[in-house]
Amino acid sequence: MTAASCGTLTALTLGLPAGTAIAEEKGTLPKQMFYAKRPISSKLKQRFTNDLESVTMLALLRAANTGLADGAATHEILLMGLKVSCEEVPVELVDYISHMRNCGIIFVCCRTRATEEGGRVEECALAVRRPLPTKPGYEKRFRVYVGPWRPVAQTTLELKGQNMDEAWDSLNAQVILDSSDGADLDARIAxxxxxxxxxxxxxxxxxxxxxxxxxxxxxxxxxxxxxxxxxxxxxxxxx
Missing domain, CATH: 4.10.860 (DNA Excision Repair, Uvrb; Chain A)
Structure with missing residues:
Protein backbone atom coordinates (compact mmCIF):
# COMPACT_ATOMS: atom_id res chain seq x y z
CA MET A 1 0.00 0.00 0.00
CA THR A 2 1.18 3.48 -0.85
CA ALA A 3 0.46 5.84 2.04
CA ALA A 4 -1.40 9.13 1.50
CA SER A 5 0.91 12.13 1.52
CA CYS A 6 0.93 15.87 2.03
CA GLY A 7 3.84 16.98 -0.09
CA THR A 8 6.46 14.35 0.72
CA LEU A 9 5.21 13.82 4.26
CA THR A 10 3.27 10.66 5.22
CA ALA A 11 2.20 8.94 8.42
CA LEU A 12 5.26 6.72 8.01
CA THR A 13 7.76 9.57 7.65
CA LEU A 14 6.25 11.05 10.81
CA GLY A 15 7.10 7.82 12.63
CA LEU A 16 3.56 6.50 13.17
CA PRO A 17 2.72 2.77 12.88
CA ALA A 18 2.14 1.55 9.33
CA GLY A 19 -1.29 0.20 10.29
CA THR A 20 -2.54 3.74 11.01
CA ALA A 21 -1.67 5.13 7.55
CA ILE A 22 -4.44 5.93 5.07
CA ALA A 23 -4.05 4.53 1.55
CA GLU A 24 -3.16 7.08 -1.13
CA GLU A 25 -6.36 6.48 -3.10
CA LYS A 26 -8.49 7.20 -0.03
CA GLY A 27 -6.57 10.14 1.40
CA THR A 28 -7.53 13.11 -0.76
CA LEU A 29 -10.48 15.16 0.52
CA PRO A 30 -12.06 17.80 -1.75
CA LYS A 31 -11.91 21.24 -0.16
CA GLN A 32 -15.52 21.89 -1.15
CA MET A 33 -16.81 19.15 1.15
CA PHE A 34 -16.00 21.38 4.13
CA TYR A 35 -18.14 24.32 3.07
CA ALA A 36 -20.34 23.50 0.04
CA LYS A 37 -23.42 22.61 2.10
CA ARG A 38 -22.64 24.58 5.24
CA PRO A 39 -23.12 28.23 6.18
CA ILE A 40 -19.73 29.90 5.99
CA SER A 41 -18.52 33.49 5.90
CA SER A 42 -17.13 34.87 2.66
CA LYS A 43 -13.82 35.55 4.41
CA LEU A 44 -13.45 31.93 5.53
CA LYS A 45 -14.47 30.62 2.13
CA GLN A 46 -11.81 32.86 0.59
CA ARG A 47 -9.22 31.28 2.89
CA PHE A 48 -10.27 27.82 1.70
CA THR A 49 -9.95 29.01 -1.89
CA ASN A 50 -6.76 31.07 -1.72
CA ASP A 51 -4.69 29.66 1.17
CA LEU A 52 -5.44 25.95 1.04
CA GLU A 53 -4.13 23.90 -1.87
CA SER A 54 -5.26 20.46 -0.70
CA VAL A 55 -6.52 18.42 2.25
CA THR A 56 -5.30 14.87 2.88
CA MET A 57 -6.22 12.29 5.46
CA LEU A 58 -2.83 10.89 6.48
CA ALA A 59 -3.69 8.55 9.33
CA LEU A 60 -6.48 7.27 11.56
CA LEU A 61 -5.42 6.12 15.03
CA ARG A 62 -7.66 3.71 16.94
CA ALA A 63 -7.16 1.15 19.66
CA ALA A 64 -7.40 -1.59 17.01
CA ASN A 65 -4.44 -0.35 14.93
CA THR A 66 -2.21 1.20 17.62
CA GLY A 67 -2.10 -1.54 20.24
CA LEU A 68 -3.37 0.94 22.83
CA ALA A 69 -6.41 0.50 25.04
CA ASP A 70 -9.49 2.52 24.13
CA GLY A 71 -9.87 5.81 25.96
CA ALA A 72 -12.69 7.07 28.12
CA ALA A 73 -12.99 10.25 26.05
CA THR A 74 -10.81 9.56 23.01
CA HIS A 75 -11.71 6.71 20.67
CA GLU A 76 -9.98 7.83 17.50
CA ILE A 77 -7.48 10.47 16.41
CA LEU A 78 -7.23 11.80 12.88
CA LEU A 79 -4.03 13.07 11.31
CA MET A 80 -4.85 15.57 8.58
CA GLY A 81 -2.44 17.18 6.15
CA LEU A 82 -3.09 20.72 4.93
CA LYS A 83 -1.05 21.86 1.94
CA VAL A 84 -1.03 25.64 2.26
CA SER A 85 0.07 28.48 0.01
CA CYS A 86 0.17 31.10 2.78
CA GLU A 87 3.12 31.98 5.01
CA GLU A 88 1.36 31.27 8.30
CA VAL A 89 -0.69 28.32 9.52
CA PRO A 90 -4.36 29.08 8.64
CA VAL A 91 -5.67 28.99 12.22
CA GLU A 92 -9.24 29.80 11.15
CA LEU A 93 -9.35 26.75 8.88
CA VAL A 94 -7.91 24.48 11.56
CA ASP A 95 -10.54 25.75 14.00
CA TYR A 96 -13.38 25.34 11.49
CA ILE A 97 -12.45 21.83 10.35
CA SER A 98 -11.89 20.66 13.94
CA HIS A 99 -15.32 21.95 14.93
CA MET A 100 -16.90 19.65 12.32
CA ARG A 101 -15.61 16.46 13.96
CA ASN A 102 -16.19 15.04 17.43
CA CYS A 103 -12.85 13.24 17.46
CA GLY A 104 -9.44 14.80 17.97
CA ILE A 105 -7.48 15.97 14.93
CA ILE A 106 -3.77 16.66 14.68
CA PHE A 107 -3.03 18.89 11.68
CA VAL A 108 0.19 18.82 9.73
CA CYS A 109 0.41 22.02 7.67
CA CYS A 110 2.91 21.84 4.80
CA ARG A 111 4.30 24.63 2.66
CA THR A 112 7.10 25.12 0.13
CA ARG A 113 9.27 28.16 0.80
CA ALA A 114 11.88 29.88 -1.33
CA THR A 115 15.37 30.02 0.21
CA GLU A 116 17.85 32.91 0.04
CA GLU A 117 20.00 30.76 -2.24
CA GLY A 118 17.19 30.58 -4.80
CA GLY A 119 16.10 27.02 -4.02
CA ARG A 120 12.93 25.62 -2.50
CA VAL A 121 12.47 23.92 0.87
CA GLU A 122 9.49 21.96 2.17
CA GLU A 123 8.44 22.78 5.74
CA CYS A 124 5.75 21.57 8.13
CA ALA A 125 4.06 22.95 11.23
CA LEU A 126 1.81 21.00 13.59
CA ALA A 127 -1.47 22.39 14.90
CA VAL A 128 -4.27 21.24 17.19
CA ARG A 129 -7.52 22.63 18.57
CA ARG A 130 -7.79 21.94 22.30
CA PRO A 131 -10.46 22.88 24.86
CA LEU A 132 -9.45 25.38 27.50
CA PRO A 133 -9.97 24.46 31.17
CA THR A 134 -13.42 25.70 32.23
CA LYS A 135 -15.42 25.55 35.44
CA PRO A 136 -18.43 23.21 35.58
CA GLY A 137 -21.53 24.82 34.11
CA TYR A 138 -19.59 27.23 31.89
CA GLU A 139 -19.56 27.02 28.11
CA LYS A 140 -16.57 25.14 26.74
CA ARG A 141 -14.05 27.27 24.88
CA PHE A 142 -11.32 26.18 22.50
CA ARG A 143 -7.97 27.44 21.27
CA VAL A 144 -5.87 26.49 18.28
CA TYR A 145 -2.22 25.89 19.16
CA VAL A 146 0.46 26.01 16.46
CA GLY A 147 4.00 24.68 16.53
CA PRO A 148 6.99 26.16 14.68
CA TRP A 149 7.79 25.55 11.01
CA ARG A 150 10.36 22.79 10.58
CA PRO A 151 11.90 20.93 7.64
CA VAL A 152 9.93 17.81 6.70
CA ALA A 153 12.77 15.55 7.83
CA GLN A 154 12.57 17.07 11.34
CA THR A 155 8.78 16.75 11.63
CA THR A 156 7.92 13.66 13.66
CA LEU A 157 5.26 12.40 16.06
CA GLU A 158 5.59 9.80 18.80
CA LEU A 159 2.67 7.55 19.72
CA LYS A 160 2.98 7.39 23.50
CA GLY A 161 0.67 6.25 26.29
CA GLN A 162 -1.23 3.25 27.60
CA ASN A 163 -4.57 4.24 26.08
CA MET A 164 -6.06 6.61 23.52
CA ASP A 165 -6.69 9.36 26.09
CA GLU A 166 -3.00 9.38 27.05
CA ALA A 167 -1.96 9.21 23.39
CA TRP A 168 -4.12 12.26 22.60
CA ASP A 169 -2.61 14.28 25.44
CA SER A 170 0.89 13.21 24.39
CA LEU A 171 0.29 14.28 20.79
CA ASN A 172 -1.12 17.60 22.03
CA ALA A 173 1.99 18.08 24.17
CA GLN A 174 4.20 17.43 21.15
CA VAL A 175 2.38 20.13 19.18
CA ILE A 176 2.10 22.70 21.97
CA LEU A 177 5.11 22.13 24.23
CA ASP A 178 7.46 20.15 21.97
CA SER A 179 7.39 17.34 24.55
CA SER A 180 5.90 13.84 24.38
CA ASP A 181 4.95 13.97 28.09
CA GLY A 182 1.19 14.52 28.25
CA ALA A 183 0.92 14.53 32.06
CA ASP A 184 -0.75 17.58 33.69
CA LEU A 185 -0.89 19.16 30.25
CA ASP A 186 -3.40 21.93 30.93
CA ALA A 187 -1.43 23.11 33.97
CA ARG A 188 1.80 23.13 31.98
CA ILE A 189 0.18 25.05 29.13
CA ALA A 190 -1.17 27.60 31.62
Whole structure:
Protein backbone atom coordinates (compact mmCIF):
# COMPACT_ATOMS: atom_id res chain seq x y z
CA MET A 1 0.00 0.00 0.00
CA THR A 2 1.18 3.48 -0.85
CA ALA A 3 0.46 5.84 2.04
CA ALA A 4 -1.40 9.13 1.50
CA SER A 5 0.91 12.13 1.52
CA CYS A 6 0.93 15.87 2.03
CA GLY A 7 3.84 16.98 -0.09
CA THR A 8 6.46 14.35 0.72
CA LEU A 9 5.21 13.82 4.26
CA THR A 10 3.27 10.66 5.22
CA ALA A 11 2.20 8.94 8.42
CA LEU A 12 5.26 6.72 8.01
CA THR A 13 7.76 9.57 7.65
CA LEU A 14 6.25 11.05 10.81
CA GLY A 15 7.10 7.82 12.63
CA LEU A 16 3.56 6.50 13.17
CA PRO A 17 2.72 2.77 12.88
CA ALA A 18 2.14 1.55 9.33
CA GLY A 19 -1.29 0.20 10.29
CA THR A 20 -2.54 3.74 11.01
CA ALA A 21 -1.67 5.13 7.55
CA ILE A 22 -4.44 5.93 5.07
CA ALA A 23 -4.05 4.53 1.55
CA GLU A 24 -3.16 7.08 -1.13
CA GLU A 25 -6.36 6.48 -3.10
CA LYS A 26 -8.49 7.20 -0.03
CA GLY A 27 -6.57 10.14 1.40
CA THR A 28 -7.53 13.11 -0.76
CA LEU A 29 -10.48 15.16 0.52
CA PRO A 30 -12.06 17.80 -1.75
CA LYS A 31 -11.91 21.24 -0.16
CA GLN A 32 -15.52 21.89 -1.15
CA MET A 33 -16.81 19.15 1.15
CA PHE A 34 -16.00 21.38 4.13
CA TYR A 35 -18.14 24.32 3.07
CA ALA A 36 -20.34 23.50 0.04
CA LYS A 37 -23.42 22.61 2.10
CA ARG A 38 -22.64 24.58 5.24
CA PRO A 39 -23.12 28.23 6.18
CA ILE A 40 -19.73 29.90 5.99
CA SER A 41 -18.52 33.49 5.90
CA SER A 42 -17.13 34.87 2.66
CA LYS A 43 -13.82 35.55 4.41
CA LEU A 44 -13.45 31.93 5.53
CA LYS A 45 -14.47 30.62 2.13
CA GLN A 46 -11.81 32.86 0.59
CA ARG A 47 -9.22 31.28 2.89
CA PHE A 48 -10.27 27.82 1.70
CA THR A 49 -9.95 29.01 -1.89
CA ASN A 50 -6.76 31.07 -1.72
CA ASP A 51 -4.69 29.66 1.17
CA LEU A 52 -5.44 25.95 1.04
CA GLU A 53 -4.13 23.90 -1.87
CA SER A 54 -5.26 20.46 -0.70
CA VAL A 55 -6.52 18.42 2.25
CA THR A 56 -5.30 14.87 2.88
CA MET A 57 -6.22 12.29 5.46
CA LEU A 58 -2.83 10.89 6.48
CA ALA A 59 -3.69 8.55 9.33
CA LEU A 60 -6.48 7.27 11.56
CA LEU A 61 -5.42 6.12 15.03
CA ARG A 62 -7.66 3.71 16.94
CA ALA A 63 -7.16 1.15 19.66
CA ALA A 64 -7.40 -1.59 17.01
CA ASN A 65 -4.44 -0.35 14.93
CA THR A 66 -2.21 1.20 17.62
CA GLY A 67 -2.10 -1.54 20.24
CA LEU A 68 -3.37 0.94 22.83
CA ALA A 69 -6.41 0.50 25.04
CA ASP A 70 -9.49 2.52 24.13
CA GLY A 71 -9.87 5.81 25.96
CA ALA A 72 -12.69 7.07 28.12
CA ALA A 73 -12.99 10.25 26.05
CA THR A 74 -10.81 9.56 23.01
CA HIS A 75 -11.71 6.71 20.67
CA GLU A 76 -9.98 7.83 17.50
CA ILE A 77 -7.48 10.47 16.41
CA LEU A 78 -7.23 11.80 12.88
CA LEU A 79 -4.03 13.07 11.31
CA MET A 80 -4.85 15.57 8.58
CA GLY A 81 -2.44 17.18 6.15
CA LEU A 82 -3.09 20.72 4.93
CA LYS A 83 -1.05 21.86 1.94
CA VAL A 84 -1.03 25.64 2.26
CA SER A 85 0.07 28.48 0.01
CA CYS A 86 0.17 31.10 2.78
CA GLU A 87 3.12 31.98 5.01
CA GLU A 88 1.36 31.27 8.30
CA VAL A 89 -0.69 28.32 9.52
CA PRO A 90 -4.36 29.08 8.64
CA VAL A 91 -5.67 28.99 12.22
CA GLU A 92 -9.24 29.80 11.15
CA LEU A 93 -9.35 26.75 8.88
CA VAL A 94 -7.91 24.48 11.56
CA ASP A 95 -10.54 25.75 14.00
CA TYR A 96 -13.38 25.34 11.49
CA ILE A 97 -12.45 21.83 10.35
CA SER A 98 -11.89 20.66 13.94
CA HIS A 99 -15.32 21.95 14.93
CA MET A 100 -16.90 19.65 12.32
CA ARG A 101 -15.61 16.46 13.96
CA ASN A 102 -16.19 15.04 17.43
CA CYS A 103 -12.85 13.24 17.46
CA GLY A 104 -9.44 14.80 17.97
CA ILE A 105 -7.48 15.97 14.93
CA ILE A 106 -3.77 16.66 14.68
CA PHE A 107 -3.03 18.89 11.68
CA VAL A 108 0.19 18.82 9.73
CA CYS A 109 0.41 22.02 7.67
CA CYS A 110 2.91 21.84 4.80
CA ARG A 111 4.30 24.63 2.66
CA THR A 112 7.10 25.12 0.13
CA ARG A 113 9.27 28.16 0.80
CA ALA A 114 11.88 29.88 -1.33
CA THR A 115 15.37 30.02 0.21
CA GLU A 116 17.85 32.91 0.04
CA GLU A 117 20.00 30.76 -2.24
CA GLY A 118 17.19 30.58 -4.80
CA GLY A 119 16.10 27.02 -4.02
CA ARG A 120 12.93 25.62 -2.50
CA VAL A 121 12.47 23.92 0.87
CA GLU A 122 9.49 21.96 2.17
CA GLU A 123 8.44 22.78 5.74
CA CYS A 124 5.75 21.57 8.13
CA ALA A 125 4.06 22.95 11.23
CA LEU A 126 1.81 21.00 13.59
CA ALA A 127 -1.47 22.39 14.90
CA VAL A 128 -4.27 21.24 17.19
CA ARG A 129 -7.52 22.63 18.57
CA ARG A 130 -7.79 21.94 22.30
CA PRO A 131 -10.46 22.88 24.86
CA LEU A 132 -9.45 25.38 27.50
CA PRO A 133 -9.97 24.46 31.17
CA THR A 134 -13.42 25.70 32.23
CA LYS A 135 -15.42 25.55 35.44
CA PRO A 136 -18.43 23.21 35.58
CA GLY A 137 -21.53 24.82 34.11
CA TYR A 138 -19.59 27.23 31.89
CA GLU A 139 -19.56 27.02 28.11
CA LYS A 140 -16.57 25.14 26.74
CA ARG A 141 -14.05 27.27 24.88
CA PHE A 142 -11.32 26.18 22.50
CA ARG A 143 -7.97 27.44 21.27
CA VAL A 144 -5.87 26.49 18.28
CA TYR A 145 -2.22 25.89 19.16
CA VAL A 146 0.46 26.01 16.46
CA GLY A 147 4.00 24.68 16.53
CA PRO A 148 6.99 26.16 14.68
CA TRP A 149 7.79 25.55 11.01
CA ARG A 150 10.36 22.79 10.58
CA PRO A 151 11.90 20.93 7.64
CA VAL A 152 9.93 17.81 6.70
CA ALA A 153 12.77 15.55 7.83
CA GLN A 154 12.57 17.07 11.34
CA THR A 155 8.78 16.75 11.63
CA THR A 156 7.92 13.66 13.66
CA LEU A 157 5.26 12.40 16.06
CA GLU A 158 5.59 9.80 18.80
CA LEU A 159 2.67 7.55 19.72
CA LYS A 160 2.98 7.39 23.50
CA GLY A 161 0.67 6.25 26.29
CA GLN A 162 -1.23 3.25 27.60
CA ASN A 163 -4.57 4.24 26.08
CA MET A 164 -6.06 6.61 23.52
CA ASP A 165 -6.69 9.36 26.09
CA GLU A 166 -3.00 9.38 27.05
CA ALA A 167 -1.96 9.21 23.39
CA TRP A 168 -4.12 12.26 22.60
CA ASP A 169 -2.61 14.28 25.44
CA SER A 170 0.89 13.21 24.39
CA LEU A 171 0.29 14.28 20.79
CA ASN A 172 -1.12 17.60 22.03
CA ALA A 173 1.99 18.08 24.17
CA GLN A 174 4.20 17.43 21.15
CA VAL A 175 2.38 20.13 19.18
CA ILE A 176 2.10 22.70 21.97
CA LEU A 177 5.11 22.13 24.23
CA ASP A 178 7.46 20.15 21.97
CA SER A 179 7.39 17.34 24.55
CA SER A 180 5.90 13.84 24.38
CA ASP A 181 4.95 13.97 28.09
CA GLY A 182 1.19 14.52 28.25
CA ALA A 183 0.92 14.53 32.06
CA ASP A 184 -0.75 17.58 33.69
CA LEU A 185 -0.89 19.16 30.25
CA ASP A 186 -3.40 21.93 30.93
CA ALA A 187 -1.43 23.11 33.97
CA ARG A 188 1.80 23.13 31.98
CA ILE A 189 0.18 25.05 29.13
CA ALA A 190 -1.17 27.60 31.62
CA UNK A 191 2.28 27.94 33.20
CA UNK A 192 3.89 28.56 29.82
CA UNK A 193 1.27 31.18 29.03
CA UNK A 194 1.85 32.90 32.38
CA UNK A 195 5.61 32.97 31.78
CA UNK A 196 5.11 34.41 28.29
CA UNK A 197 2.92 37.18 29.74
CA UNK A 198 5.47 37.99 32.44
CA UNK A 199 8.28 38.12 29.86
CA UNK A 200 6.30 40.71 27.90
CA UNK A 201 5.69 42.72 31.08
CA UNK A 202 9.37 42.54 32.02
CA UNK A 203 10.50 43.84 28.64
CA UNK A 204 8.00 46.73 28.74
CA UNK A 205 8.83 47.71 32.31
CA UNK A 206 12.58 47.58 31.61
CA UNK A 207 12.09 49.91 28.63
CA UNK A 208 9.82 52.24 30.64
CA UNK A 209 12.37 52.34 33.47
CA UNK A 210 15.22 53.29 31.15
CA UNK A 211 13.15 56.12 29.65
CA UNK A 212 11.71 57.53 32.88
CA UNK A 213 13.29 60.79 34.04
CA UNK A 214 11.36 61.53 37.22
CA UNK A 215 13.01 59.75 40.20
CA UNK A 216 9.70 58.89 41.86
CA UNK A 217 8.37 57.42 38.62
CA UNK A 218 11.59 55.45 38.07
CA UNK A 219 11.36 53.99 41.58
CA UNK A 220 7.72 53.00 41.07
CA UNK A 221 8.49 51.30 37.77
CA UNK A 222 11.55 49.58 39.24
CA UNK A 223 9.45 48.19 42.08
CA UNK A 224 7.07 46.62 39.55
CA UNK A 225 9.98 45.38 37.45
CA UNK A 226 11.64 43.79 40.48
CA UNK A 227 8.39 41.98 41.35
CA UNK A 228 7.97 40.61 37.82
CA UNK A 229 11.59 39.44 37.71
CA UNK A 230 11.19 37.67 41.03
CA UNK A 231 8.12 35.87 39.67
CA UNK A 232 10.08 34.78 36.63
CA UNK A 233 12.96 33.54 38.82
CA UNK A 234 10.57 31.55 41.02
CA UNK A 235 9.19 29.92 37.87
CA UNK A 236 12.68 29.09 36.65
CA UNK A 237 12.40 31.38 33.65
CA UNK A 238 15.06 33.93 34.64
CA UNK A 239 18.61 33.47 35.87
Missing amino acids: RRSEIAGLVVQEAKLAKDHSRAKDPAQRNEIYSKLHKVRNQLRQMGALD
